[in-house]
Amino acid sequence: MGNESSKDSSSSDSSTNEKPSRLSRFKQKLHFRRPRNNGSTSLSHQKLFTADDFAGIALLTLIGAEMKFEDKWLACVSLGEQTFRTEKSDNTDKPIWNSEKKLLLEKKGPHVARISVFETNRVLKNNLIGYCEIDLLEFLTRDSDSDFEVFDLFNPSSPDIVVGNISLSCSVEDPIETEKNFARRILSIVDYDEDGKLSFLEFSDLISAFGNQVAVNKKEELFKTADVNGDGLVSMDELAALLALQQEKEPLMNCCPVCGEVLEVADKLNTMIHLTLCFDEGTGNQVMTGGFLTDKQASYGWMFKLSEWGHFSSYDVGLNSGSSASHILVFDRRTKRLVEELIDGKIVLSMRAIYQSKVGLGLLDIGTKELLKSISEKQGKKMNSVESSKDIPKFIEFFKDQINLAEVKYPLEHFKTFNDFFIRELKLGARPIASLENDEVAVCAADSRLMAFKSAEDSLRVWIKGRKFSIQGLLGKEIVSDAFVDGSLVIFRLAPQDYHRFHFPVSGIIERIVDIPGCLYTVNPIAVNSKYCNVFTENKRVVSIISTKHFGKVAFIAIGATMVGSITFLKKEGDFVKKGDEFGYFSFGG
Amino acid sequence: STVICVFEKDAIKIDEDLLANSGRSLETLVRVGMSLGVSMKEIAELAL
Numbered sequence: 001m002g003n004e005s006s007k008d009s010s011s012s013d014s015s016t017n018e019k020p021s022r023l024s025r026f027k028q029k030l031h032f033r034r035p036r037n038n039g040s041t042s043l044s045h046q047k048l049f050t051a052d053d054f055a056g057i058a059l060l061t062l063i064g065a066e067m068k069f070e071d072k073w074l075a076c077v078s079l080g081e082q083t084f085r086t087e088k089s090d091n092t093d094k095p096i097w098n099s100e101k102k103l104l105l106e107k108k109g110p111h112v113a114r115i116s117v118f119e120t121n122r123v124l125k126n127n128l129i130g131y132c133e134i135d136l137l138e139f140l141t142r143d144s145d146s147d148f149e150v151f152d153l154f155n156p157s158s159p160d161i162v163v164g165n166i167s168l169s170c171s172v173e174d175p176i177e178t179e180k181n182f183a184r185r186i187l188s189i190v191d192y193d194e195d196g197k198l199s200f201l202e203f204s205d206l207i208s209a210f211g212n213q214v215a216v217n218k219k220e221e222l223f224k225t226a227d228v229n230g231d232g233l234v235s236m237d238e239l240a241a242l243l244a245l246q247q248e249k250e251p252l253m254n255c256c257p258v259c260g261e262v263l264e265v266a267d268k269l270n271t272m273i274h275l276t277l278c279f280d281e282g283t284g285n286q287v288m289t290g291g292f293l294t295d296k297q298a299s300y301g302w303m304f305k306l307s308e309w310g311h312f313s314s315y316d317v318g319l320n321s322g323s324s325a326s327h328i329l330v331f332d333r334r335t336k337r338l339v340e341e342l343i344d345g346k347i348v349l350s351m352r353a354i355y356q357s358k359v360g361l362g363l364l365d366i367g368t369k370e371l372l373k374s375i376s377e378k379q380g381k382k383m384n385s386v387e388s389s390k391d392i393p394k395f396i397e398f399f400k401d402q403i404n405l406a407e408v409k410y411p412l413e414h415f416k417t418f419n420d421f422f423i424r425e426l427k428l429g430a431r432p433i434a435s436l437e438n439d440e441v442a443v444c445a446a447d448s449r450l451m452a453f454k455s456a457e458d459s460l461r462v463w464i465k466g467r468k469f470s471i472q473g474l475l476g477k478e479i480v481s482d483a484f485v486d487g488s489l490v491i492f493r494l495a496p497q498d499y500h501r502f503h504f505p506v507s508g509i510i511e512r513i514v515d516i517p518g519c520l521y522t523v524n525p526i527a528v529n530s531k532y533c534n535v536f537t538e539n540k541r542v543v544s545i546i547s548t549k550h551f552g553k554v555a556f557i558a559i560g561a562t563m564v565g566s567i568t569f570l571k572k573e574g575d576f577v578k579k580g581d582e583f584g585y586f587s588f589g590g
Numbered sequence: 591s592t593v594i595c596v597f598e599k600d601a602i603k604i605d606e607d608l609l610a611n612s613g614r615s616l617e618t619l620v621r622v623g624m625s626l627g628v629s630m631k632e633i634a635e636l637a638l
Binding site: 328329330331332334431432434435440441442443446447448449452454455458462463474481483485486487488489490491492493499500502503505525536550551553555556557558559561564565580586 | 591592593596597599602605611613616618619621622624625626627628629631632
């Protein structure tokens with residue numbers, strides 16, 4: 001979490017007396033909202049957000065920052081699967097953006113916003129200089145009288161180094177104010193003479209814009225109902241009252257007048273959320289640009305955008321295939337945000353050439369398998385040499401925002417070879433084990449990118465495209481069990497920067513450990529997703545069977561890959577193991 | 591490198607968020623020790 005470094009020193013004591021604190025304002029709003037929504041039975045079958053989950057629509061404003069050098073700066077806010085960016089500032093060390101964005105907050109949904117500040121580059125990718133993470137729910141419930149707060153920005157490679165600070169404000173809109181604003185904006189759509197009131201003609205157009213095909217006489221009836229003071233015009237307050245009243249009885253809004261999306265008529269909460277967020281685009285203060293999935297994507301320079309333009313519409317979650325396979329989006333479970341993993345262009349090209357084409361796979365059949373093994377063995381020798389230790393700092397720099405040295409058990413001087421660092425241990429407690437005393441809960445076996453499927457069939461439909469894949473093929477000839485064949489499958493893929501030790505997902509006794517020799521294909525999704533390649537059933541692997549009280553037998557398969565083909569175990573057959581215990585590690589070698 | 595765990599049929603109820611992400615070809619970044627799922631035996635006993 002970003003540490004709050006200071007508060008608004010300018011907030012006067014008098015404001016404390018006149019204005020309730022942020023906490024009490026937030027509580028008031030939640031309190032105000034609760035009885036209104038709980039009473040509505042129509043909300044009990046929400047497909048989107050339930051009243052219990054809805055925490056409010058937060059208005060987040062990035063005010064400005066203080067950096068340590070001059071540049072043209074931009075900032076990004078990421079929350080869940082959405083990222084928004086500000087405009088570029090002037091060339092300064094104190095950029096001002098005053099950019100705001102309305103964000104939907106759910107109590108059980110993503111609420112940790114990551115703010116990233118980039119120095120901009122005219123041609124190439126923009127550089128991330130500082131970041132902070134702010135729990136918006138915590139921010140809103142914190143008892144503070146200040147309208148804005150200042151947060152330290154941390155260096156992405158060394159999170160203990162402060163590189164600047166950013167000031168921002170966040171508040172939850174009062175529901176009454178939301179409804180008023182909403183009515184005001186709706187009214188402005190058809191208020192052709194801009195007098196702030198609707199004539200019958202304007203009112204009639206508005207009803208049509210809502211996708212409501214009511215008859216003319218019905219429109220007249222609605223107009224009379226709305227025109228409470230009988231002056232022949234509908235004011236903003238009158239329209240707000242009509243919308244609130246009518247939405248309970250016979251909803252007027254069938255589709256969004258901004259984006260045209262069909263609205264769930266009985267779903268007042270989601271209608272209000274949709275319309276409020278939709279109306280927010282292009283209005284108010286300088287609004288942040290949206291539509292990005294990650295902060296990296298939002299920060300690309302124009303050159304990158306041009307190169308991506310050809311397949312921009314295909315930019316989506318998960319693995320992209322073909323020409324767009326240069327990035328993988330993964331969902332960070334801890335922060336509930338999408339993060340982008342870039343794969344080096346040359347690697348992508350070579351992997352596509354080898355693993356996504358028949359010709360490439362043909363090459364593998366005529367000797368490249370041996371070559372991969374030989375390269376991996378040579379790499380293992382190199383990484384076990386004392387000289388290889390000089391590569392450690394370069395490796396850390398390359399993955400600067402993905403390796404947290406603070407949690408590594410020993411200081412860097414301790415590692416005499418690169419492989420020593422690669423199989424680094426972590427400090428005690430660095431990886432808390434979920435429900436440690438409850439063996440009925442299984443846990444993740446590795447720091448990794450995980451895919452989980454109820455059955456092998458599901459995995460074949462979504463992820464593993466190798467034509468020869470089967471559970472039996474994965475387990476090898478020595479382990480035969482029908483119960484595994486229709487069983488559930490969890491894949492933990494480790495990336496080079498990850499902590500490379502694997503742990504037990506369940507408690508039990510190690511019944512068997514079986515070595516299966518094989519190839520050392522890459523386990524990158526590009527290969528896993530190739531119909532021509534069968535990495536999981538052809539690669540070198542070790543299958544262990546753990547007999548457990550609560551899960552029956554669990555097969556644990558450690559699969560070697562190109563370069564990282566050495567698998568070492570710290571336990572043996574017959575050992576009783578506790579979930580979360582270390583089982584072994586992968587290292588460079590064949 | 592990769593680790594694959596295979597559970598016997600109907601032995602584990604994998605956490606919904608992991609299944610939902612996987613269902614749309616989206617890998618989930620996890621760490622050692624995070625919850626993976628609950629024994630179906632436990633769920634059946636609770637239901638009884």
